[in-house]
Amino acid sequence: MSKLSTRHLIGIKDLTVEDIQQIFETTDNFKAVINRPIKKVPSLRDITIANIFFENSTRTRISFELAEKRLSADTINFASSSSSVSKGETLIDTVNNILSMKVDMVVMRHPSPGACKFLAKHINAQIVNAGDGTHEHPTQALLDAYSIREKHGDVRGKKIVIVGDILHSRVALSNIFCLQKLGAKVMVCGPTTLIPKHINELDVLVEHNLRKALEWCDVANMLRIQLERQDIKYFPSLREYSMLYGLDRAMLHSLPKKITIMHPGPINRGVEITSEVADSDQSIILQQVENGVAIRMAVLYLLAAQG
Amino acid sequence: MKLLVTEANIIAPGSPYHAKTCDLLVDNGTITTIITGKRLTAPRGFKTYHAKGKFLSPGWVDMLTHLPDPGFEFKESVHSACAVAAAGGFTAIAVTPETQPPIHSKSEVKYLLKQAHGHAVTILPMGAVSHQLAGKELAEMFDMQQAGAVAFTDGDKPIAHAGVMLRALLYARGIDALILSRPEQKEITGSAMVHESKNTTLLGLKGIPNIAEDVMVARDIELLRYTGGKLHFSKISSASSVELIRRAKKEKLNITCDVSVNNLLFTDASLSDYDTNLKVTPPLRSENDRKALLKGLKDGVIDVIVSDHNPQDTENKSVEFDYSAYGSIGLQTVYAALNTFLGNELSAELLVEKLAINPRIILGLPQVELKENALASFTLFDARQKWTYTKKNNLSKSANSCLLQKEFTGKAVAIYNNNQWIVTN
Numbered sequence: 001m002s003k004l005s006t007r008h009l010i011g012i013k014d015l016t017v018e019d020i021q022q023i024f025e026t027t028d029n030f031k032a033v034i035n036r037p038i039k040k041v042p043s044l045r046d047i048t049i050a051n052i053f054f055e056n057s058t059r060t061r062i063s064f065e066l067a068e069k070r071l072s073a074d075t076i077n078f079a080s081s082s083s084s085v086s087k088g089e090t091l092i093d094t095v096n097n098i099l100s101m102k103v104d105m106v107v108m109r110h111p112s113p114g115a116c117k118f119l120a121k122h123i124n125a126q127i128v129n130a131g132d133g134t135h136e137h138p139t140q141a142l143l144d145a146y147s148i149r150e151k152h153g154d155v156r157g158k159k160i161v162i163v164g165d166i167l168h169s170r171v172a173l174s175n176i177f178c179l180q181k182l183g184a185k186v187m188v189c190g191p192t193t194l195i196p197k198h199i200n201e202l203d204v205l206v207e208h209n210l211r212k213a214l215e216w217c218d219v220a221n222m223l224r225i226q227l228e229r230q231d232i233k234y235f236p237s238l239r240e241y242s243m244l245y246g247l248d249r250a251m252l253h254s255l256p257k258k259i260t261i262m263h264p265g266p267i268n269r270g271v272e273i274t275s276e277v278a279d280s281d282q283s284i285i286l287q288q289v290e291n292g293v294a295i296r297m298a299v300l301y302l303l304a305a306q307g
Numbered sequence: 308m309k310l311l312v313t314e315a316n317i318i319a320p321g322s323p324y325h326a327k328t329c330d331l332l333v334d335n336g337t338i339t340t341i342i343t344g345k346r347l348t349a350p351r352g353f354k355t356y357h358a359k360g361k362f363l364s365p366g367w368v369d370m371l372t373h374l375p376d377p378g379f380e381f382k383e384s385v386h387s388a389c390a391v392a393a394a395g396g397f398t399a400i401a402v403t404p405e406t407q408p409p410i411h412s413k414s415e416v417k418y419l420l421k422q423a424h425g426h427a428v429t430i431l432p433m434g435a436v437s438h439q440l441a442g443k444e445l446a447e448m449f450d451m452q453q454a455g456a457v458a459f460t461d462g463d464k465p466i467a468h469a470g471v472m473l474r475a476l477l478y479a480r481g482i483d484a485l486i487l488s489r490p491e492q493k494e495i496t497g498s499a500m501v502h503e504s505k506n507t508t509l510l511g512l513k514g515i516p517n518i519a520e521d522v523m524v525a526r527d528i529e530l531l532r533y534t535g536g537k538l539h540f541s542k543i544s545s546a547s548s549v550e551l552i553r554r555a556k557k558e559k560l561n562i563t564c565d566v567s568v569n570n571l572l573f574t575d576a577s578l579s580d581y582d583t584n585l586k587v588t589p590p591l592r593s594e595n596d597r598k599a600l601l602k603g604l605k606d607g608v609i610d611v612i613v614s615d616h617n618p619q620d621t622e623n624k625s626v627e628f629d630y631s632a633y634g635s636i637g638l639q640t641v642y643a644a645l646n647t648f649l650g651n652e653l654s655a656e657l658l659v660e661k662l663a664i665n666p667r668i669i670l671g672l673p674q675v676e677l678k679e680n681a682l683a684s685f686t687l688f689d690a691r692q693k694w695t696y697t698k699k700n701n702l703s704k705s706a707n708s709c710l711l712q713k714e715f716t717g718k719a720v721a722i723y724n725n726n727q728w729i730v731t732n
Contacts, residue, residue, distance in 0.1 A: 013509070090622070090626055091626065091627055092625070110627065112627035112628060113510060113511040113512050113628060114510065114511075114627065114628045117580070117581055118581060118626075118628070122625075133511060135510060135511025136511060170511060173508075173509075196503075196514070197503055197514070197516070198503065198504055198508045199508060201508070202505065202508065202509070
């Protein structure tokens with residue numbers, strides 16, 4: 001088995017196309033595993049993984065924990081919705097304390113961009129980024145791309161639009177990096193105030209009209225509005241946001257082709273998509289969740305092989 | 308202090324000794340002899356310094372040092388700041404009022420001058436424009452001026468309220484005081500901490516666009532047009548504000564400005580590692596902006612280079628980028644870094660103009676003259692000396708510099724000021 005080119009998974013930015021392909025191939029195997037009656041493999045026995053979450057998370061944390069358990073790793077969980085700083089302890093101290101208990105890998109979510117990179121510079125354990133502020137969320141991007149590959153056969157040449165709050169989204173940035181590496185065309189769509197001014201310099205198309213964006217794409221990834229990350233008002237109201245960027249069944253059915261609908265969750269039903277759209281046969285939202293476990297198993301397994 | 312300096316290459320634009328090799332005899336704080344074409348021998352009791360191959364210029368003045376004494380002496384005290392300044396070749400440093408309590412009344416000004424007494428480096432206190440640096444009510448500028456404040460600024464805090472700025476400029480004109488404006492419209496900045504660009508988008512960081520600076524530069528130029536008097540922009544960083552100031556100067560408005568050494572050395576591309584030592588105010592901008600700042604320096608739009616020395620302890624820096632304090636130390640390395648990285652662009656003569664001549668003009672200090680019977684205040688520097696900046700030779704109480712472990716070509720080697728002679732090892 002060839003190794004990944006990186007010791008940590010901090011961002012998609014650091015991965016090569018071969019790394020991504022290898023993660024996908026490993027995911028194929030693990031997906032078969034988790035659909036068997038006995039879902040557990042002994043691959044990471046004797047490896048201890050700390051899931052350290054400085055920001056609220058339900059699905060990502062559960063998905064990682066499940067992936068770790070299916071690989072027979074020992075896991076510990078540390079969650080703090082407030083930052084370490086507000087408690088008077090620094091991030092390095094918090095993590096070093098946990099590492100003193102002989103932990104091999106750290107899965108961390110943190111509200112500050114660059115926090116995982118910062119940690120990787122200061123501690124010895126391997127780091128998996130489970131989301132660092134508005135920077136990257138690499139496993140989400142991998143599972144999104146994997147889900148597109150599963151549904152459409154290949155990512156290359158596909159047109160994918162990411163809709164919503166691009167400015168505050170780590171999912172958008174990681175998705176852009178991952179999809180572009182795999183040869184897809186990427187567009188972002190959202191209110192002018194929520195699209196970073198320089199995003200077009202990343203070879204990304206920018207569209208502010210939802211209908212035009214949906215008519216262009218094969219896959220629409222509908223992001224959640226991150227109200228908790230908005231320090232000031234970027235649009236007048238959720239109601240008006242929904243009027244401009246909410247996807248309902250009427251619009252979905254009026255499109256010239258059947259597009260695939262994705263959402264990283266949790267969904268604000270009735271804001272970015274209506275329930276009918278979320279639950280329609282064009283939606284692969286639940287497949288994304290399933291693939292999330294398999295992708296995280298693959299990532300942890302491949303990184304552990306690096307040691 | 309009795310001193311003989313031999314064979315120094317004089318850099319003193321405007322002086323008859325400029326670009327000549329001279330010997331100087333200094334006694335008790337005064338130049339007693341300066342001579343070219345002949346060698347002097349040291350009279351009994353005089354120390355001799357052989358300056359062959361080194362430059363000697365009027366003493367350098369830093370127009371922007373954040374000296375957190377009183378309040379945060381563990382980051383830098385008056386005593387340590389004077390040592391850092393001397394090692395950086397500065398004979399005087401103008402310090403900002405961001406202390407605890409702020410320098411916003413006569414007492415704090417007097418405290419600083421008292422602490423600085425007896426040091427080789429002269430401390431030039433800058434008082435607050437507004438009481439408590441709150442940007443609301445004017446501080447007692449006249450009283451502080453009488454006590455020794457050389458200018459007025461709210462430090463890194465922009466004066467957001469146009470009415471307060473208008474009244475500050477108007478009032479300052481009446482007492483012939485200088486107001487410094489650090490232009491940044493914070494309502495545009497929001498929670499952003501770095502320049503807005505492709506580079507910072509890739510890092511997932513929200514950006515501060517140039518326009519946040521430009522609108523306040525434009526505002527203050529128009530305010531000054533109305534109030535009269537004089538205005539100095541502190542740490543401009545964008546290409547467009549260089550242009551705004553260029554136009555204002557053409558219109559003969561009494562406006563000057565400075566640039567931080569950080570914005571000359573680094574750009575937003577330097578942030579790729581989230582190095583908190585590069586989290587500075589104003590943010591490191593694009594290469595295009597950096598080039599415009601260099602051009603502005605050369606063609607005279609930008610008058611002064613400042614160190615923006617801002618000591619922070621490790622607890623404020625060895626943390627996540629979001630939580631890190633702003634600022635970088637730099638007083639000790641201004642010349643070394645500029646000569647190493649921009650030596651081809653900025654001549655020694657230009658640097659002396661930006662570091663010694665212009666700050667004195669702008670702050671209304673008497674010019675230092677290199678002539679007999681003049682007060683001795685000079686800096687010796689060597690453009691060829693190689694050295695490495697390390698935690699050991701860093702004299703600041705703080706170590707927040709991304710230049711540590713860098714090898715430099717060029718060093719400030721000694722200062723003579725306040726009748727004291729300090730040679731840097």
